[in-house]
Amino acid sequence: MGQAEPFHKLELELRRGVVVLATLSQLRGPRYGYELRQALAEKGMPIEEGTLYPLLRRLETQGFLRSEWRLEDGPPRRYYALNADGRKLLQNLTDAWQGMNDAMDRLLKEDPQ
Amino acid sequence: MNANDVLESYITDVAVRLPHKQRDDVAFELRELLTEELQARAAADGRDADAAMATELLRAFGRPEAVAARYRPALTIIDPADGSRFLRATVIGLAVIWSTGLLTRLWQPIQSGQGVLQALGQWWVHTVVASLWWPGMLVVGFGLDAWTRRRWPLTSKWEPRAGDRIQGGRAAMALSIVGILCGVFVLLEPSRVLDVFFGGRAAPAAYEALTYTDEFRQRPATWLLLGLLLLNVPMQFAVILSGRWSAGMRRMEVGLSLATCAVMTWTVLGGPILRTDASDQTARFLMVLIIVFVLLHFGIRLFRSVRPAPSLHGTHG
Numbered sequence: 035m036g037q038a039e040p041f042h043k044l045e046l047e048l049r050r051g052v053v054v055l056a057t058l059s060q061l062r063g064p065r066y067g068y069e070l071r072q073a074l075a076e077k078g079m080p081i082e083e084g085t086l087y088p089l090l091r092r093l094e095t096q097g098f099l100r101s102e103w104r105l106e107d108g109p110p111r112r113y114y115a116l117n118a119d120g121r122k123l124l125q126n127l128t129d130a131w132q133g134m135n136d137a138m139d140r141l142l143k144e145d146p147q
Numbered sequence: 148m149n150a151n152d153v154l155e156s157y158i159t160d161v162a163v164r165l166p167h168k169q170r171d172d173v174a175f176e177l178r179e180l181l182t183e184e185l186q187a188r189a190a191a192d193g194r195d196a197d198a199a200m201a202t203e204l205l206r207a208f209g210r211p212e213a214v215a216a217r218y219r220p221a222l223t224i225i226d227p228a229d230g231s232r233f234l235r236a237t238v239i240g241l242a243v244i245w246s247t248g249l250l251t252r253l254w255q256p257i258q259s260g261q262g263v264l265q266a267l268g269q270w271w272v273h274t275v276v277a278s279l280w281w282p283g284m285l286v287v288g289f290g291l292d293a294w295t296r297r298r299w300p301l302t303s304k305w306e307p308r309a310g311d312r313i314q315g316g317r318a319a320m321a322l323s324i325v326g327i328l329c330g331v332f333v334l335l336e337p338s339r340v341l342d343v344f345f346g347g348r349a350a351p352a353a354y355e356a357l358t359y360t361d362e363f364r365q366r367p368a369t370w371l372l373l374g375l376l377l378l379n380v381p382m383q384f385a386v387i388l389s390g391r392w393s394a395g396m397r398r399m400e401v402g403l404s405l406a407t408c409a410v411m412t413w414t415v416l417g418g419p420i421l422r423t424d425a426s427d428q429t430a431r432f433l434m435v436l437i438i439v440f441v442l443l444h445f446g447i448r449l450f451r452s453v454r455p456a457p458s459l460h461g462t463h464g
Binding site: 066067068082083084085087088089091092095109110111112 | 169173175176177179180181182183184187207208209213214217218219220
C-alpha cells in the first residue's frame with residue numbers, strides 16, 4: 035500500500051468535518067441543490083452530489099434549514115435557506131472553525147525540534 | 148433504455164428505501180437535480196445525454212441503498228467501539244458450540260465410516276445451523292447495550308475497579324465454599340442425590356446408574372481428585388479472610404485448577420466411572436465439559452491480562 039490511499043482516507047475525514055459548515059455558509063440566501071453545488075465548487079469546495087443533496091434534507095429535518103418549492107419560472111426547484119436556528123449554528127460552527135484554524139496555523143508553523 | 152429511463156429506475160430504487168412521508172417529495176427533487184446534473188455533463192461533453200452517460204453519473208452518485216441511508220440520520224445498531232468485542236464473542240461462542248456439539252456426536256458409539264458421515268451430518272444440521280441463535284442473541288444484546296448507553300449516558304460512565312477484588316464479594320465466595328462441600332458430599336456417593344430427592348424410594352436401576360465401579364473407587368486418581376477439590380476450601384477461606392485475591396493466591400488458584408483438570412483427564416481416560424454405560428458416558432462427558440470450561444476460562448484470563456512493558460520493536464521510517 036502506497037502513501038496515496040492513507041492520504042485520501044485522511045483527506046476525506048478532514049473534508050467530512052467541514053462539509054456542513056461549508057454548506058451552511060452558502061445558504062444565507064435561498065439556493066437549490068445544483069446551484070449550491072456549483073457555488074461551493076466555484077469557491078474551491080466541491081462536494082459530491084450524492085453527499086450534498088441528502089445533507090440538505092437532513093439539515094432541514096434537524097431544524098436548521100427552511101425550504102420551499104418554486105414551481106414558476108422554469109423547472110420546479112426546491113430552495114433551501116438558513117432559518118434562525120441555522121444562523122445560530124452557522125455562527126457557532128464558524129467560531130469553532132476559526133479557533134481550530136488559528137490553533138492549526140500555530141501548530142503547523144512551529145519550528146521542527 | 149434511454150437516459151430518462153435510467154434516471155427513473157435509479158430514483159425509484161432510492162425513493163423506495165425512504166420513509167413513506169418523504170418518498171414522493173425527495174423523488175421529485177432528485178429527478179430535477181439529476182436531470183440538471185446530466186444536462187450539465189452532456190453540455191460539457193458536447194453531445195446528447197444517453198443511457199451510458201446517465202449510468203456513469205448515477206454510479207458516481209452512489210448505490211441507491213447508500214444514498215437513501217444518507218437522507219436519514221445514521222442508524223447504529225452495534226457501536227463501532229464494540230465491533231471487535233462483538234466479533235470476538237461471535238467467533239469464540241460459535242467455536243465453543245460447534246466443538247462441544249462435535250464432541251457430543253463423536254462421543255456416541257460409531258460403528259462404521261457411514262456412521263461418521265451420519266454423525267457429521269447431524270452435527271451440521273443440529274449444531275452448526277442451529278447455532279445461529281448465538282450471533283442473533285449477541286446482536287440483540289449489543290444493540291440494547293448501545294441503545295442504553297445513548298439513552299442514559301450517565302449509567303455507562305467508567306468506574307475504577309480493583310484488580311484483586313473478589314468477584315461477587317465475600318458472600319459469593321462463601322456460597323462457592325458451600326457448593327464445593329455439597330459437591331464433594333455427592334461425589335463421595337452419587338446415589339445420595341436420590342435419597343435427597345426421592346427419600347430413598349427411587350428405582351433400583353437409578354441407584355445402580357449412580358453407583359461407582361469398584362475399579363474406580365480403588366484408583367489413586369479418584370482420591371487425588373477429591374483431595375484437590377477439598378484444597379479449594381482453605382484457599383477460598385483465606386481469600387475471604389483477607390478480602391482480596393493476592394498474587395500468590397491467584398497463582399495457587401491457577402495451579403490447583405490446572406492440576407484438577409489434569410487429574411480429571413486422567414480419570415476420564417482411566418476407564419468406567421459408573422456402573423451403567425449411559426450414566427458413565429454422561430458423567431465422563433460432563434467432566435470433559437468442565438475441563439474445557441476451566442481451560443477456556445484461564446485461557447481468556449491469560450488473553451485479557453495486561454503487563455505494561457515497552458515494546459522492543461520500534462518503527463523506522
